Amino acid sequence: MKNIKLLIEYDGSRYKGWQRLKDSDMTIQGKIESVLTELFSRPIEIIGSGRTDAGVHARGQVANFTVKTEKSLLEIHKYLNHYLPQDIVVKEVSEAPERFHSQYNVKKKKYVYCIWNHWIPSAFNRKYSYNVPEHLNIELMEEAANLLIGTHDFIGFSSVKKSNKSTVRTIEEISFIKEDKVLKIVFVGDGFLHNMVRIIVGTLLEIGLKEKKVSYINEIFESKTRSIAGKTAPAQGLFLEEVTY
Amino acid sequence: MKNIKLLIEYDGSRYKGWQRLKDSDMTIQGKIESVLTELFSRPIEIIGSGRTDAGVHARGQVANFTVKTEKSLLEIHKYLNHYLPQDIVVKEVSEAPERFHSQYNVKKKKYVYCIWNHWIPSAFNRKYSYNVPEHLNIELMEEAANLLIGTHDFIGFSSVKKSNKSTVRTIEEISFIKEDKVLKIVFVGDGFLHNMVRIIVGTLLEIGLKEKKVSYINEIFESKTRSIAGKTAPAQGLFLEEVTY
Numbered sequence: 001m002k003n004i005k006l007l008i009e010y011d012g013s014r015y016k017g018w019q020r021l022k023d024s025d026m027t028i029q030g031k032i033e034s035v036l037t038e039l040f041s042r043p044i045e046i047i048g049s050g051r052t053d054a055g056v057h058a059r060g061q062v063a064n065f066t067v068k069t070e071k072s073l074l075e076i077h078k079y080l081n082h083y084l085p086q087d088i089v090v091k092e093v094s095e096a097p098e099r100f101h102s103q104y105n106v107k108k109k110k111y112v113y114c115i116w117n118h119w120i121p122s123a124f125n126r127k128y129s130y131n132v133p134e135h136l137n138i139e140l141m142e143e144a145a146n147l148l149i150g151t152h153d154f155i156g157f158s159s160v161k162k163s164n165k166s167t168v169r170t171i172e173e174i175s176f177i178k179e180d181k182v183l184k185i186v187f188v189g190d191g192f193l194h195n196m197v198r199i200i201v202g203t204l205l206e207i208g209l210k211e212k213k214v215s216y217i218n219e220i221f222e223s224k225t226r227s228i229a230g231k232t233a234p235a236q237g238l239f240l241e242e243v244t245y
Numbered sequence: 246m247k248n249i250k251l252l253i254e255y256d257g258s259r260y261k262g263w264q265r266l267k268d269s270d271m272t273i274q275g276k277i278e279s280v281l282t283e284l285f286s287r288p289i290e291i292i293g294s295g296r297t298d299a300g301v302h303a304r305g306q307v308a309n310f311t312v313k314t315e316k317s318l319l320e321i322h323k324y325l326n327h328y329l330p331q332d333i334v335v336k337e338v339s340e341a342p343e344r345f346h347s348q349y350n351v352k353k354k355k356y357v358y359c360i361w362n363h364w365i366p367s368a369f370n371r372k373y374s375y376n377v378p379e380h381l382n383i384e385l386m387e388e389a390a391n392l393l394i395g396t397h398d399f400i401g402f403s404s405v406k407k408s409n410k411s412t413v414r415t416i417e418e419i420s421f422i423k424e425d426k427v428l429k430i431v432f433v434g435d436g437f438l439h440n441m442v443r444i445i446v447g448t449l450l451e452i453g454l455k456e457k458k459v460s461y462i463n464e465i466f467e468s469k470t471r472s473i474a475g476k477t478a479p480a481q482g483l484f485l486e487e488v489t490y
Contacts, residue, residue: 011368057369081366089368121326123254123334124302124373 007092055235060242108244118181130237136208145174147217156220158193203230252337300480305487353489363426375482381453390419392462401465403438448475
């Protein structure tokens with residue numbers, strides 16, 4: 001048995017997200033599994049580093065699967081890119097150690113949220129950013145972001161229902177890159193709860209627009225309630241950039 | 246009467262080109278004219294700097310129209326971007342001198358042709374570049390491009406049928422910008438015949454792939470026949486970048 005690791009890029013615009021669904025074949029996982037199932041003439045299931053929601057993009061999603069095969073990695077790689085839809089691209093195919101698991105072995109994830117911050121929108125970035133026409137006070141956003149760094153219970157910044165699973169996560173970095181009309185917010189952490197990045201972005205935007213104060217962050221931490229935080233920023237601005245093992 | 250000048254950006258993927266058509270409303274000109282006709286409650290026709298073909302993009306198309314109005318430029322600008330489809334964006338609205346004509350007054354045009362030059366395609370650039378997986382010898386392409394610079398009869402590099410109109414044009418610049426996996430070819434000239442940039446790119450690619458020699462350029466000039474030149478490179482790699490007056 002070989003343990004094959006895939007590095008995957010996708011334009012999530014047309015898809016219902018990463019996770020395979022019974023009643024739709026418009027998922028990234030589903031598309032990749034059908035091509036692999038065709039290639040190996042037996043059902044193949046892949047394990048992703050984690051889900052991405054409908055409309056979210058990836059430049060560095062990781063998945064793995066095990067298979068008994070004589071086919072070369074290059075052969076698998078070429079077959080995948082030949083038969084996958086053009087908005088899903090496999091960037092690397094490699095052989096991983098037997099025990100490698102794309103989900104359980106994640107050490108860090110990097111997400112980038114892309115904001116088109118100008119009153120004139122962009123014809124080319126419209127599917128890959130969220131258009132915020134108003135002026136943003138980035139200093140205030142940075143100040144608020146600093147309160148989020150570290151180990152906290154992020155349940156107030158997530159769509160997670162109360163359960164026995166821990167909602168404590170560590171955010172190592174939140175940085176802001178302003179390039180002309182684009183503001184990129186980079187998140188690095190050991191893991192992110194469902195919708196966590198997008199809710200944090202929505203919250204930071206309210207602070208950047210001066211609708212809320214920096215201390216709003218602490219109120220959300222204390223309340224532990226989703227309804228207090230800012231609205232979920234739209235999916236099309238979010239990219240899963242890198243997964244580290 | 247005011248002479249209003251528009252600077253326009255569009256993602257040409259969904260459109261049948263710039264030029265209004267009787268039997269389809271999927272043209273850039275048609276979309277802009279219907280919004281303006283709605284705004285001014287009377288039929289508005291706009292003059293573009295020139296046509297772009299189906300699938301071709303623009304970052305700097307220019308058009309103008311005359312209208313008697315009290316509305317401010319900002320009002321017109323906001324109305325346009327509010328009602329235009331998201332893949333057409335008006336970047337600037339300004340008042341031009343009475344005699345300004347977007348087509349007749351063109352001094353120079355700049356086109357950029359974008360090639361994704363790697364065997365692994367790109368999920369995000371697939372609609373905005375032409376994927377050439379093979380190695381390209383850029384030195385040979387530059388040598389061939391030098392033969393195209395200057396004033397020549399470009400009829401052999403165009404889809405123009407023989408007519409009384411001059412097919413002599415002047416190309417001032419053809420430059421190559423290689424950034425990681427992307428090769429951009431920049432064209433500056435006083436005007437370009439129908440399909441001329443895409444046929445030149447197709448021809449340069451055959452030279453870069455060593456299917457043809459550099460002297461192929463001279464053969465096409467001498468033959469004055471479209472059928473001799475390389476194939477027309479696909480529309481999705483081409484951007485009308487800038488029009489100078």
